[in-house]
Every structure is written in C-alpha cells, then in structure tokens.
Amino acid sequence: MVEYPMITAKITKIQKEGGKATTYELAYELGAEPGQFIMVWLPGIGERPMGVADNNPVTLTVAQVGSFTDEMKKLNEGDMLSFRGPMGHGFTLDENAKKILIVAGGTGVVPTHLLAKKAKQEGHKVYVVVGARTKNDVCYEKKFKIADELLVSTDDGSKGFKGNAVQAAEKMIKKHKVDAVYSCGPEKMMRFLAELCKKEKLPCQLSLERYMKCGIGICGSCMIGNKRVCKDGPVFNGEALLTSKEFGKSKRDAGGRKIPI
Numbered sequence: 001m002v003e004y005p006m007i008t009a010k011i012t013k014i015q016k017e018g019g020k021a022t023t024y025e026l027a028y029e030l031g032a033e034p035g036q037f038i039m040v041w042l043p044g045i046g047e048r049p050m051g052v053a054d055n056n057p058v059t060l061t062v063a064q065v066g067s068f069t070d071e072m073k074k075l076n077e078g079d080m081l082s083f084r085g086p087m088g089h090g091f092t093l094d095e096n097a098k099k100i101l102i103v104a105g106g107t108g109v110v111p112t113h114l115l116a117k118k119a120k121q122e123g124h125k126v127y128v129v130v131g132a133r134t135k136n137d138v139c140y141e142k143k144f145k146i147a148d149e150l151l152v153s154t155d156d157g158s159k160g161f162k163g164n165a166v167q168a169a170e171k172m173i174k175k176h177k178v179d180a181v182y183s184c185g186p187e188k189m190m191r192f193l194a195e196l197c198k199k200e201k202l203p204c205q206l207s208l209e210r211y212m213k214c215g216i217g218i219c220g221s222c223m224i225g226n227k228r229v230c231k232d233g234p235v236f237n238g239e240a241l242l243t244s245k246e247f248g249k250s251k252r253d254a255g256g257r258k259i260p261i
C-alpha cells in the first residue's frame, strides 16, 4: 500500500476568488497529475479532499461551505498548512485528441486548470467553458487566459454566455469540432454533459466528488456503485458513469446514508 507522509508548507499568498472561494499558494512543489487530489489537514478539525490547480507553487482554491472550510478562511499568509498526497487517478490526455474542451463548474476550475496547463504544454488546442451562477461567482477567468478560447457562462446572463455550462459546451463542441471533453463540476451538470457527449460520439472524462474519509481506498465512504472514488477515480469515463444509477442522482453523506443530489 502506498504511504502518504504529511507535508507541511508555508502559505505564501492568499487571494479572493469569485463566490465564496479563496486561493492559497504554498511554498512547495508537488508532482500531481491533473485531477489528482490532496487531503488537507487542520489540527483538531480533520482532513478534507481538495484539488490541485498548480504544482509549483502548490495552488488550492477552497469554497467556504461548512466548518472545515470556515476554518481555512481564517488562515493568513505566513501560516503553515499540512496535507497528504497527491492521491487518486486523474485525467488521461489522449495524444490523438488534438482539440479538447474543458468544462468547469464552481471549484471544478481547480483540477481542470492543471489539465489545461498540461494540455497546452503538450501541444493540444484547449477550449474552456467556465460556468457560474452569476458574474460574481466566476472563478479563474484570468488563469484560463492560457486557453485558445475561454467561454464564461452564467445562469443569469450577467457575464458571457447566458445559460448553463452544458449549453455553453454544446456551442463550443459545434464551433471547434473538438475530439474529447473533460469536466469537473456539479454532478448533475456532468450527467447532462456525459449525455451530450454520448450523443455527439465524443469521449469524455469526468471528475467526481464523494464524501471521503481515508482518501486511500480503505474506508468505503466514497463509493459509487462498486467503485471507490478516491482510488479508482476521482476521474472516470463518462459513458461508464452513465450506466450508474447513482451518477448525478444520489450520493452518501458522512454517515453513509444515501441522499439525493
């Protein structure tokens, strides 16, 4: 079994993002593959999974949604932050997919940013959709300037394309005739995206979020069907996910109870 030692690094930069998200840069260089995650540890509180937006310096973006992320919001530049990882199975870039579309919703911008960076370095054309509820919730607009084209979509039309991220993705698929689609975001959105990709006969890879305790395939809290999201994923093939009754419909809470998405 792979062991993951605890790494502790200084927070060198904190920056506010759209919505309730904050970006942290750490004085540390990591070798995460796009889509892999780390388990961030706050002493006396616990560990939570977070994506990696950049390896050097390690860059995280955290949305404030509950007790752990409330505590993260209290951290300052110069404080130390601990984590284990990188963990899990990330995105696979197919070298034959010359033109790729990335669809990111909410903090789904985090792992997909590292993917966009790698894809550009490897010579792919990279088109990106960043979906948000309103213009105030948009994240990573500047960071995704590395893309060949970025389309921001907002549900209320306050910025960019008016509509949801899947409608924006459909527009980009038609415009650029892309070869593959990659996404991270709300699971309902990704289910619609997987259905669109199936219709368009496009391969797609999707990064899931499930409740994680151990992060290394032992506790079973992150299961979808018979797969462990932490170890077999978090990135899965879209068409395979469409065969799951749970995908985009239900997940498990901290106590293991099934709850609707």
Ligand SMILES: Cc1cc2nc3c(=O)[nH]c(=O)nc-3n(C[C@H](O)[C@H](O)[C@H](O)COP(=O)(O)OP(=O)(O)OC[C@H]3O[C@@H](n4cnc5c(N)ncnc54)[C@H](O)[C@@H]3O)c2cc1C
Binding pocket: 037, 047, 048, 049, 050, 051, 052, 061, 062, 063, 064, 065, 066, 067, 068, 069, 070, 107, 110, 111, 208, 209, 210, 211, 212, 213, 234, 253
């Ligand atoms: C692989 C993966 C990557 C993630 N990457 C990011 C990221 O880059 N940025 C980001 O802001 N968030 C990310 N998340 C979600 C993040 O882990 C949760 O928002 C965080 O754990 C919430 O903790 P809380 O105590 O503040 O909120 P709570 O009040 O405990 O919960 C709020 C929400 O967060 C979910 N959550 C709580 N604990 C966990 C847990 N142990 N594992 C998974 N989900 C949990 C709950 O199901 C609930 O939907 C990721 C989750 C996974 C599984």
Ligand code: FES
Binding pocket: 211, 212, 213, 214, 215, 216, 217, 218, 219, 220, 221, 222, 223, 228, 229, 230, 231
């Ligand atoms: S979090 Fe324990 S098996 Fe995935």
